[in-house]
Amino acid sequence: MAVSAAPFSMARVVVVGVGGLGTPAVRALAHAGVGSLVLVDDDTVDRTNLHRQILFRDADVGRHKLDAAADAVERQAGGVRPTVELVRERLHPGNALRVFAGASVVLECSDNYATKFLAADAARLSEVPIVHGAAIRWVGTALAVGPQGGPCYRCLFEDLPEGAQATCDLAGVVGPVCGIIGALQASFALELLGGGAPFGKLASLDGLHDELRFHTVKPRTSCALCGVRTIVDIDPARYLA
Numbered sequence: 001m002a003v004s005a006a007p008f009s010m011a012r013v014v015v016v017g018v019g020g021l022g023t024p025a026v027r028a029l030a031h032a033g034v035g036s037l038v039l040v041d042d043d044t045v046d047r048t049n050l051h052r053q054i055l056f057r058d059a060d061v062g063r064h065k066l067d068a069a070a071d072a073v074e075r076q077a078g079g080v081r082p083t084v085e086l087v088r089e090r091l092h093p094g095n096a097l098r099v100f101a102g103a104s105v106v107l108e109c110s111d112n113y114a115t116k117f118l119a120a121d122a123a124r125l126s127e128v129p130i131v132h133g134a135a136i137r138w139v140g141t142a143l144a145v146g147p148q149g150g151p152c153y154r155c156l157f158e159d160l161p162e163g164a165q166a167t168c169d170l171a172g173v174v175g176p177v178c179g180i181i182g183a184l185q186a187s188f189a190l191e192l193l194g195g196g197a198p199f200g201k202l203a204s205l206d207g208l209h210d211e212l213r214f215h216t217v218k219p220r221t222s223c224a225l226c227g228v229r230t231i232v233d234i235d236p237a238r239y240l241a
Contacts, residue, residue, distance in 0.1 A: 021109035024182030096122035120153035140181035149226025
C-alpha cells in the first residue's frame with residue numbers, strides 16, 4: 001500500500017548540513033512530496049566531494065551549496081515542488097532555536113560533534129523530533145529522537161568528546177555509506193511525519209560487510225537533556241570542544 005503524501009505536503013523539514021548525508025536526504029524528501037525544506041549550510045561545492053554529495057554536478061563547483069541544492073530540487077523533484085528556504089550560515093547557539101521554530105522534524109546531517117550536540121539540545125528545547133546521522137569510512141549511523149527525548153543523542157553519547165576527532169575530511173568516507181544513511185534519515189523522518197514513532201532505534205551500517213543492524217537505545221535517567229534536565233537553555237560555552 002502506498003503511503004499518502006498528504007501529511008508530507010504540510011510538513012516543514014529542517015536539514016542541518018547539505019553535504020554527504022544532507023544531499024541524499026533532501027533528494028528523498030523532495031521526491032516524497034514534503035511541502036517545505038529549510039536548508040542550513042554555509043559552505044560551497046567542492047569537486048572532491050561530488051562522489052557523495054549527489055545533488056551537485058561539475059557545473060556547481062564553487063557555488064554556494066544552498067544555491068546548487070535549490071536548483072537541483074527544482075530540476076529533479078517533479079510534480080509539486082517543495083518550498084525551499086535557505087539559511088546561509090552554520091547552525092550556532094545564536095540561531096538554533098530560531099531555525100528550529102515551527103519545524104515538523106529536523107534532520108541533523110552535520111560532520112562535527114559540536115553541531116550534533118547543539119542540534120540535539122535545540123530540538124529538545126523546541127520540542128521538535130530530530131533524526132541524527134553520521135558517516136565515516138565504511139560506517140554510518142542514524143537515530144530518531146522524539147520531541148520529548150528519552151532516549152536522545154545525549155543518552156547515547158552524553159557530551160562532546162575531548163581532543164581532536166576524526167572527520168570525513170581527515171579519515172575519508174565511502175560515498176554509498178553516506179547515501180544509505182541519508183536515505184535512512186529521510187525514511188525515519190517520513191515515518192514520523194506519517195504518524196509513526198521510530199524513536200530509540202539506532203540504525204548501524206557496516207558498509208564493508210554489507211550489514212545493517214538496528215539496536216535499541218535505552219534512556220538514561222541521568223541524561224542532562226531528557227533525564228535530570230540540567231540543560232534548559234542554549235549556552236554557547238557548552239559546545240566548545
